[in-house]
Amino acid sequence: MTLLEVRGLSKSFGGLRAVDDVHFAVETGSIVGIIGPNGAGKTTCFNLVSRALPVTSGRILFDGQDVTALQAHQVARRGLARTFQSTTLFTEASVLDNVMVGYRQRTSAGVWDALLRSRRLAREEQDAQEAGRGILATVGLADLADRTAGSLTQEQQKRLAIAVALVAGPRLLLLDEPSAGINAEQTRDLIALIESIAAGGVTVLLIEHQMQVVMHLCQRIMVLDYGRKIAEGTPDEIRRDPAVLEAYLGHT
Amino acid sequence: MTPPRLSRAMPVALLAVAAVLPLFFPNEYYLQILTQGYIFAISACGLNVILGLAGQLSLAHAGFFGIGAYTLALLGTKAGVPFWAGLPAGVALSAAMGYGIGSICLRSRGHYFAIFTMAVGLIIHLVIQKWESLTHGHVGVIGVPGPGAIGPVTFDSSAARSYLALGFLALTITAIARLMDSPVGRTLMAVRENEALASAVGLDAMAAKRLAFTISAALAGLAGGLFAGSIGFLGPESSNVEMTFNTLLYVMVGGIGSLTGPVAGTFIVYGLSQVLAVLQQFQMVFFGVALVLLILFMPTGLAGVWRSARAGWGGRVVQRP
Numbered sequence: 001m002t003l004l005e006v007r008g009l010s011k012s013f014g015g016l017r018a019v020d021d022v023h024f025a026v027e028t029g030s031i032v033g034i035i036g037p038n039g040a041g042k043t044t045c046f047n048l049v050s051r052a053l054p055v056t057s058g059r060i061l062f063d064g065q066d067v068t069a070l071q072a073h074q075v076a077r078r079g080l081a082r083t084f085q086s087t088t089l090f091t092e093a094s095v096l097d098n099v100m101v102g103y104r105q106r107t108s109a110g111v112w113d114a115l116l117r118s119r120r121l122a123r124e125e126q127d128a129q130e131a132g133r134g135i136l137a138t139v140g141l142a143d144l145a146d147r148t149a150g151s152l153t154q155e156q157q158k159r160l161a162i163a164v165a166l167v168a169g170p171r172l173l174l175l176d177e178p179s180a181g182i183n184a185e186q187t188r189d190l191i192a193l194i195e196s197i198a199a200g201g202v203t204v205l206l207i208e209h210q211m212q213v214v215m216h217l218c219q220r221i222m223v224l225d226y227g228r229k230i231a232e233g234t235p236d237e238i239r240r241d242p243a244v245l246e247a248y249l250g251h252t
Numbered sequence: 253m254t255p256p257r258l259s260r261a262m263p264v265a266l267l268a269v270a271a272v273l274p275l276f277f278p279n280e281y282y283l284q285i286l287t288q289g290y291i292f293a294i295s296a297c298g299l300n301v302i303l304g305l306a307g308q309l310s311l312a313h314a315g316f317f318g319i320g321a322y323t324l325a326l327l328g329t330k331a332g333v334p335f336w337a338g339l340p341a342g343v344a345l346s347a348a349m350g351y352g353i354g355s356i357c358l359r360s361r362g363h364y365f366a367i368f369t370m371a372v373g374l375i376i377h378l379v380i381q382k383w384e385s386l387t388h389g390h391v392g393v394i395g396v397p398g399p400g401a402i403g404p405v406t407f408d409s410s411a412a413r414s415y416l417a418l419g420f421l422a423l424t425i426t427a428i429a430r431l432m433d434s435p436v437g438r439t440l441m442a443v444r445e446n447e448a449l450a451s452a453v454g455l456d457a458m459a460a461k462r463l464a465f466t467i468s469a470a471l472a473g474l475a476g477g478l479f480a481g482s483i484g485f486l487g488p489e490s491s492n493v494e495m496t497f498n499t500l501l502y503v504m505v506g507g508i509g510s511l512t513g514p515v516a517g518t519f520i521v522y523g524l525s526q527v528l529a530v531l532q533q534f535q536m537v538f539f540g541v542a543l544v545l546l547i548l549f550m551p552t553g554l555a556g557v558w559r560s561a562r563a564g565w566g567g568r569v570v571q572r573p
Contacts, residue, residue: 052452071456072448072452073451073454073455076451076453076454081452088449090441090442090445090446091445092445093442097438097441100438101438104442104453104454104455105453105455109435110436111436114430114435114437115430121434125434125435164449165453168453168454
């Protein structure tokens, strides 16, 4: 079954065609990687799919429904979560508050519930706390719940960003360079974490520069270069693909 | 987030001090100043909702103050509507205008939002000032109905009116405290700190900011209505840009985003302005210099100084063997 399908996706910034007529599909339950040289349009592609940027042309179908015209928060509520390339958190807030913000989309208490301290608010706060502490335990940050997010190490912040994206129980998780800026041992832990997330039933689409991460994790890989998709296939196929070798190594 | 116990003790202590304050100066004039201080503090708390909680600098604030004030004043003088009906009408109209205007203004961001709202505030002020057939322009509205008795409780004395204003201020602070300590407050924090991430986790940033703007306008309208009702006279200067900047000064001195900071800021700045009233317009020279120094040396206001002082004490205690 196809969870995400992108048809003829294009994005122009003035004269620059950052994403050019890209087609791809992500099957439910798979881990798919997007690789490509710097400036290939990978993050732009993520920003289009997560609706952070308006598309120039093309369609995005999530779970069979056209979400091209939706706003970022609407597509997030349908179960499409993402992280950002530069680790993005609410740095002044506590670690627990960060994940509770991530859970907010699942709750409905509004301003009157807050003013009147309604029973619904109390119940939802408890749900959010439980979900928050649960996800913090999953990513290994349970002991740091009361620290401010900004006081965590870079690697802890990366795990927290994943927790914030995961806490509401998305069906598709977009990870933008999850291994950037962490060491080899931490990368192994990260690979294990992503595998356990996928084993939990979350489909994963990730942008990654470290080849061993992509080759190890992904069932399918697609390669972007100058905004175009130049190859797609299994890790083995991608390794041997002449167009990929040329894009990475240049003409020889 | 600040620990709830300490942030709750602060307003309770202030309330206790405020409750006995009128006993020490039963002079009518000082009681009126005190009442106006409470009213401006409500307005400052309102500005703090959009500025401190949602992170958007609105300069239309006095416009909403004027809408609340003129709604009560005109309904009272032209249609004989009593204070207790005019006040909620003013709050409702301010909130409705805030919702509508916010829906448009909040499409712009940062400096553009500030400039946009300043223009909106100016337009509201000009409408009030120039629509003479309705508002009597510069002459103002005379004979605005004051708060009538509720059962056996009357508000005819200045002391009673100061307690009434204090009651509304306490309600305002309680309401904002509950908002801050709720998912609604957390949503506003998220939108303020990082709108892209807030949207990515499914929060409707526009709706959150519009809610904050509406609450902010409603509180400005409440303050405006109380202001008009407590003085009995209303002129167009209640809605001018200077009024907005005064309120902004209260919030900045007290500490943007803190619960009780804006109240403390109001009392310090408004109190000083009464003491310095002999200087007339030259007092703005004093406040101008004070504002520059404030931004340079304590940008987080009194609340920020208080927080870091407390953290300092905490740190020393920990270091002791």
